[in-house]
Amino acid sequence: MATRTRRAERREEPLSRERIVEAAIGILDTAGEGGLTFRVLAERLATGPGAIYWHVSGKDELLGAATEGVVAGIVLGGACASATPQEAIRALGLRLFDAIDAHPWIGNQLSRSPGQSPMLRVFEHLGRQVRALGVPRAAQFTAASALLNYILGVAGQNAANAHGQESERNRTEFLDTVSAAWANLDPDEYAFTRDAAEQLRDHDDRVEFLAGIDLILAGIAASASD
Amino acid sequence: MATRTRRAERREEPLSRERIVEAAIGILDTAGEGGLTFRVLAERLATGPGAIYWHVSGKDELLGAATEGVVAGIVLGGACASATPQEAIRALGLRLFDAIDAHPWIGNQLSRSPGQSPMLRVFEHLGRQVRALGVPRAAQFTAASALLNYILGVAGQNAANAHGQESERNRTEFLDTVSAAWANLDPDEYAFTRDAAEQLRDHDDRVEFLAGIDLILAGIAASASD
DNA sequence: ACATCTCTGGAACGGGGTTCCAGTGTGGGG
DNA sequence: CCCCACACTGGAACCCCGTTCCAGAGATGT
Numbered sequence: 001m002a003t004r005t006r007r008a009e010r011r012e013e014p015l016s017r018e019r020i021v022e023a024a025i026g027i028l029d030t031a032g033e034g035g036l037t038f039r040v041l042a043e044r045l046a047t048g049p050g051a052i053y054w055h056v057s058g059k060d061e062l063l064g065a066a067t068e069g070v071v072a073g074i075v076l077g078g079a080c081a082s083a084t085p086q087e088a089i090r091a092l093g094l095r096l097f098d099a100i101d102a103h104p105w106i107g108n109q110l111s112r113s114p115g116q117s118p119m120l121r122v123f124e125h126l127g128r129q130v131r132a133l134g135v136p137r138a139a140q141f142t143a144a145s146a147l148l149n150y151i152l153g154v155a156g157q158n159a160a161n162a163h164g165q166e167s168e169r170n171r172t173e174f175l176d177t178v179s180a181a182w183a184n185l186d187p188d189e190y191a192f193t194r195d196a197a198e199q200l201r202d203h204d205d206r207v208e209f210l211a212g213i214d215l216i217l218a219g220i221a222a223s224a225s226d
Numbered sequence: 227m228a229t230r231t232r233r234a235e236r237r238e239e240p241l242s243r244e245r246i247v248e249a250a251i252g253i254l255d256t257a258g259e260g261g262l263t264f265r266v267l268a269e270r271l272a273t274g275p276g277a278i279y280w281h282v283s284g285k286d287e288l289l290g291a292a293t294e295g296v297v298a299g300i301v302l303g304g305a306c307a308s309a310t311p312q313e314a315i316r317a318l319g320l321r322l323f324d325a326i327d328a329h330p331w332i333g334n335q336l337s338r339s340p341g342q343s344p345m346l347r348v349f350e351h352l353g354r355q356v357r358a359l360g361v362p363r364a365a366q367f368t369a370a371s372a373l374l375n376y377i378l379g380v381a382g383q384n385a386a387n388a389h390g391q392e393s394e395r396n397r398t399e400f401l402d403t404v405s406a407a408w409a410n411l412d413p414d415e416y417a418f419t420r421d422a423a424e425q426l427r428d429h430d431d432r433v434e435f436l437a438g439i440d441l442i443l444a445g446i447a448a449s450a451s452d
Numbered sequence: 453a454c455a456t457c458t459c460t461g462g463a464a465c466g467g468g469g470t471t472c473c474a475g476t477g478t479g480g481g482g
Numbered sequence: 483c484c485c486c487a488c489a490c491t492g493g494a495a496c497c498c499c500g501t502t503c504c505a506g507a508g509a510t511g512t
Contacts, residue, residue: 015459038500048461049501055459059500108337111382115404120411120419127418141425144418146376146438153379156337178341185346192353192370193346199367212372219445241491264469274492276471281490285469453512460507468499476491482484 015047017055021065025103028066032163033105036063064116067109071118074099075125085132086217092125093151093213097206100155107159111152123148135224143220150216154209175201241273243281247291251329254292258389259331262289290342293335297344300325301351311358312443318351319377319439323432326381333385337378349374361450369446376442380435401427 013019023044027036038049038059045052056062074095083091100107110119127144135143161174182190182197239245249270253262264275264285271278282288300321309317326333336345353370361369387400408416408423 037498039498042461048463050462050503051460053501111334111337111379112386114383114386115407120416124416124419127422131418137421138425140418141422141429142434142437143441144422145434146441149379149383149438150372150376150442151379152382153337153375153377156378156382157340157375160338160340181341190346190350192357192366193350195363196353196367196370199364203367208368208371211368212375215369215372215442215445215449216376217445218448219441219443222444222448223441263467265467268492274494275469276473276493277491279470455510455512457510458508460505462505463503465502466500469497471496472494474491474493476489478489479487481486 015045015051015055017065020045020052020055021062021069024062025066025069028105029103033108063109064113067106067113067118068116070099070103070106071096071110071121075121085129088132089126089129089147089217090210090213092122092129093147093209094206096122096151097154097158097209100158101162101205104159104162107155107157107162110155119148119152122151130220133220133224135220139223143216146216147213150212154212158205241271241277241281243291246271246278246281247288247295250288251292251295254331255329259334289335290339293332293339293344294342296325296329296332297322297336297347301347311355314358315352315355315373315443316436316439318348318355319373319435320432322348322377323380323384323435326384327388327431330385330388333381333383333388336381345374345378348377356446359446359450361446365449369442372442373439376438380438384431401429 020041024036024041027040027044031040036059038052042049042052056065075092113119123144126147127140130140130143130147133143179197179201182193182200185194187194246267249267250262253266253270257266262285264278268275268278282291301318339345349370352373353366356366356369356373359369405423405427408419408426411420413420
């Protein structure tokens with residue numbers, strides 16, 4: 001009996017791939033991409049680095065599994081068949097956007113794994129909606145790719161921007177700084193950017209992101225009617 | 227006189243920020259992102275790591291300068307005023323695409339520096355053409371951002387894909403492999419992706435990239451006419 | 453009881469960015 | 483003419499990283 005109990009509790013909770021990935025996500029969320037270290041991870045799990053390698057082949061796989069874990073839930077999240085394809089695409093985009101906002105490290109990670117599972121899920125979902133839009137078969141790949149690439153681009157930018165700021169305060173402060181810098185650029189060389197400085201200060205990332213999606217959707221619709 | 231000569235030739239060519247960045251670009255192009263090391267760089271310049279730090283503050287600045295060095299020439303490259311705005315945007319996109327194809331490390335680097343100079347140049351150029359398209363002022367920021375984010379997305383993907391392959395052979399081989407993997411996906415869960423496998427195998431990245439640009443341009447035109 | 457197998461965790465290795473510092477030659481001031 | 487301050491060099495060292503190694507603990511099958 002003592003044996004039985006011990007067996008389940010050789011450690012309070014035995015190490016497992018699941019627990020490791022979970023802890024890794026926690027560290028990534030609080031300490032960022034650079035904060036995830038096998039030593040930090042080992043300390044949080046009250047073990048040594050070597051033990052982790054019994055369950056996980058290396059850091060790449062760990063990051064992949066963490067990304068997978070977060071993205072999987074997001075794509076599956078909204079399967080309401082009642083919406084129009086446009087609405088479904090916008091909804092998926094927003095869920096991804098919010099997820100990247102909450103876990104900025106995903107932004108860089110998504111781009112890193114080309115044919116990997118998380119991106120494939122997104123691609124599949126986008127493709128289905130594109131098909132539902134009535135896009136001719138030959139153009140479906142192009143349309144879905146364009147949407148995916150746009151989303152990945154925004155994801156990367158968000159990840160890059162999230163380096164210094166967590167709070168809402170820091171964010172507006174950051175925007176003010178960049179906006180001011182833009183406004184002071186050379187009037188000849190950067191005429192447009194200077195002019196866009198005020199729009200930068202007042203913009204809402206989410207709204208802007210959706211507007212980009214809508215632009216591509218409008219383009220798909222326009223191309224289809226040719 | 228001997229002094230004069232010596233002074234200019236204390237080393238055959240004295241160390242300088244310029245020479246360092248140039249060497250870094252060379253290493254990045256041949257050995258990839260992971261191949262650039264202060265020790266390798268020092269060896270190529272026939273010096274020690276410490277000397278490099280006298281001219282450059284750290285690796286981030288070095289990567290930034292390298293990116294700047296490559297991108298600056300590209301944006302300035304095509305200032306033919308005769309073209310339509312659409313053609314100018316497509317031309318800039320293509321120049322960027324080809325540059326990223328030649329220096330894949332740029333793809334990851336561009337996203338990393340948000341308000342930095344290289345990206346600003348691209349943004350400015352895009353913005354001017356958007357303005358020339360007659361897009362209303364309030365929508366110019368959105369349109370230029372959408373184009374930029376799409377380009378950055380493609381850039382990141384290209385950088386990620388370039389990891390294993392240099393030659394043309396490897397590329398088609400790679401596409402065949404991924405295409406085959408897609409074709410073997412679960413028919414229920416990945417219906418669209420399975421179907422897109424053949425379009426993936428036959429596609430041309432450049433053409434596909436341009437098609438995405440055109441989609442966004444069409445969307446901009448459609449939105450403007452509302 | 454023993455041998456075996458899964459799983460652990462600490463030590464150690466190679467290599468990265470960065471810092472330190474003793475030295476070098478050069479140009480300017482006594 | 484000398485000598486000193488100074489820009490610049492480059493090798494050694496520091497600390498942290500991912501990863502590997504291994505001695506061993508606990509459970510299991512015979």
